[in-house]
Amino acid sequence: MVSNAVFDRIDSGPIADVVVRQIEDLIVQGVLLEGDRLPSERELAAQLNVSRPKLRDALKTLESRGLLTIQHGEGTFVAPLTGEAMKPALIELYARHGRAFFDYLEYRRAQECFAARLAAERATPTDRTHIERQLDALERAETNDDPETSREADVLFHTRIVEASHNAMLVHMMASIYALTRRGVFYNRSYLRSIEGSSQKLLDQHRTIARTVLEGDPDAAEQAAGEHLDFVEASFRLGLARAEFETIARKRAASRG
Amino acid sequence: MVSNAVFDRIDSGPIADVVVRQIEDLIVQGVLLEGDRLPSERELAAQLNVSRPKLRDALKTLESRGLLTIQHGEGTFVAPLTGEAMKPALIELYARHGRAFFDYLEYRRAQECFAARLAAERATPTDRTHIERQLDALERAETNDDPETSREADVLFHTRIVEASHNAMLVHMMASIYALTRRGVFYNRSYLRSIEGSSQKLLDQHRTIARTVLEGDPDAAEQAAGEHLDFVEASFRLGLARAEFETIARKRAASRG
DNA sequence: AACCAGAGGTAATAAAAATTTACCACTGGC
DNA sequence: GCCAGTGGTAAATTTTTATTACCTCTGGTT
Structure with a gap:
């Protein structure tokens, strides 16, 4: 409250x-x-x-x-916290410590650039179908303006890209990362949505990632993934700054009457 | 320690x-x-x-x-904290609250852009002489690699620009701001110095500010002042990040042996 | 197998910090 | 002059933490 x-x-x-x-x-x-x-x-x-x-x-x-x-x-x-994937204890720890968010984004950026590159090189017909279908699902979720479905669709889209990389270790580790994202702890889309036209821009970026992967262009896929995560990070920074300003503005309003 | x-x-x-x-x-x-x-x-x-x-x-x-x-x-x-200039109590308050540093830089950037613009329009022969002399002093301090003298020379250089604006209110308010800077609270040049070639770059930026003011080019003077403060801010952010990483690295080293 | 140092585990008592309670003096408005 | 609401003071009580003492477990050594 x-x-x-x-x-x-x-x-x-x-x-x-x-x-x-x-x-x-x-x-x-x-x-x-x-x-x-x-x-x-x-x-x-x-x-x-x-x-x-x-x-x-x-x-x-x-x-x-x-x-x-x-x-x-x-x-x-x-205690043992990772293994092939993060243990629930570590996931919940990160959830309690928001400070790790930018480490999470930095790590995710590197991994998703890596995944996009591999996916552009290795995607099978089944992978391609999954990716195309998931992009469609993203677009439908966007059209329906349903935040919960959007979030799930977004995570699943990135999961498909990672799966198309065919690197088992990456798939496992990113499953933990996406578990964090699914919890909504590191995924406050309200920050993103507060920025004019961000939903459309995010969708365009997802389309670009999908297109470059499906076209089999590793360099372009890596760049598209990087730009996407850069945009997400910048948006979150703006969202955080705005939230902080709002808190202070409310105090000022409360102080003035 | x-x-x-x-x-x-x-x-x-x-x-x-x-x-x-x-x-x-x-x-x-x-x-x-x-x-x-x-x-x-x-x-x-x-x-x-x-x-x-x-x-x-x-x-x-x-x-x-x-x-x-x-x-x-x-x-x-x-209590009354400002008046024509900041009361010591407010200056010391800002000194205790490092968090205000980026507000300080943002404010300073706007004021110094404003001052540079006015100075380019209004500098008198006496002002020009003061600015030229102070630029010389800056260069000598840089050559001598003397941090204390550099700091004092830097503040005095910016003071000369503000004086050349001939806006009494600006002069008073910036005097308070420079008092903060002189205390060294918001001025940790060690951050700046840790960045390769930053001293030379800062000196170049000061030269550009001086040149554009002396040439009577308001737009260029404003831009030069803005670029200078942008560089200072970026450098501080880098310095802070490095300091934080170092703290964690020391803990890791202490933990590992 | 016995011993021991150092680890975690438990609980009573003491100390420190903060809260509660009660009351006094000042101030401005009525 | 009265009164409500303000700041000012201090003793008693409560809460929280620290101190102290002792118990049990563990792995290494003899």
Whole structure:
């Protein structure tokens, strides 16, 4: 719910939540990797400047989220988070930490450029049919102005391109990425929609990606994918800036009367 | 001092400091303006979800920083902060809130474009001499590779341009802005210097501004000033990103051994 | 197999921080 | 002069966190 208040309630939350947040940040940033052993509770409590009981509260929360495993008498470890695809724990972690969004886009851009290039080289007749059909579905979703269907169609379109790359590893890893996208955490189309003509532009870009893949033009396909993700990123940055300005404008309005 | 630790000490500070921070943010953002009356202590404590004694601690801190005035039996008001120029209290507030830096640059860019345009139209022989001399001083400071002198010379160069605009209001307001710059708060040249060839590029840009002003070309002077501030902003963004990456890299190194 | 250092696990007590409560003094409007 | 609403002060209570002490598990060593 959007607040119209000038002042925000202060609720820093218990100290354990601050610890949870910091450790989750370290996992998101790749500072702590799966399998890593954390310092002992006594050591870590000292480093964080919190008491051991409170640290333990935090570690229990992280364990319940699937991010840590704790062995009595042995130690505390970062849980397995990836394997062939992201574990639900890591997906949910990224969902809680919006800060990772631009890393997600940067990674996705590189992978989708790579996928588009391979797809242009390797797409089979079945792949081509899937891609064409999915482009049609995108266009219908756009015509019907249905955000939920658009989102699903968009993810499926990109999934088809990745499948056409015929790189099993890429397919698996991008399935995790698209799971994030499907959750809507990293996919707030309201930002995109607030920009004049963006829906049409996005559709044009999808058409270009499809066309260059179907034409078997690796360089053009890679460039089209890159431009698409560049546009998405720029749009999100604009959307975020606008949202922040709106928050401040509401506070000003609330302050003025 | 740069830390090599993986984990950061947790020290949220007393609840009063959190309140101070929020109210300062509102002033920086222009949500609270000088002269505004804050809600009563009882009301504000309820809105912020803190106790009245703790709110009072915060208000006393803000009063001592010159940001609020408190009248017994009457109310709490935002202190006069500007007038013809920024009061020290507001300057120091901006110094504490780095977040305002990009607002500062955006504002400065608009004002310096405006100033360059007016200067190209209005510079007197005395103004021209000051500008030429100050450009020479800039070049000498650059040759001597002296950061402190460079900073002072840079501020003085821009001051000369503003003076040549002959707009008294602009001169006063920019004097406040340059006071911020002189403090070094918004002027971390180490970011700029980390970019290959940036010193030379900055000097070239200053030369172009001077030349276009001295040639009496308002359009070119405005464009030169704009390109200069654009370059400064891009450089700072790059510097900030690098600093953040370095912090994470150090944590990773500390985590790996 | 026994021992030990160091790990996680539990709980009572103490300390610190914040909240609650009660009351006083000032101010401007009526 | 009165009153409602403001800021101002301080003691008591509650909440949160820290400290302290001790238990159990684990893997390595002898």
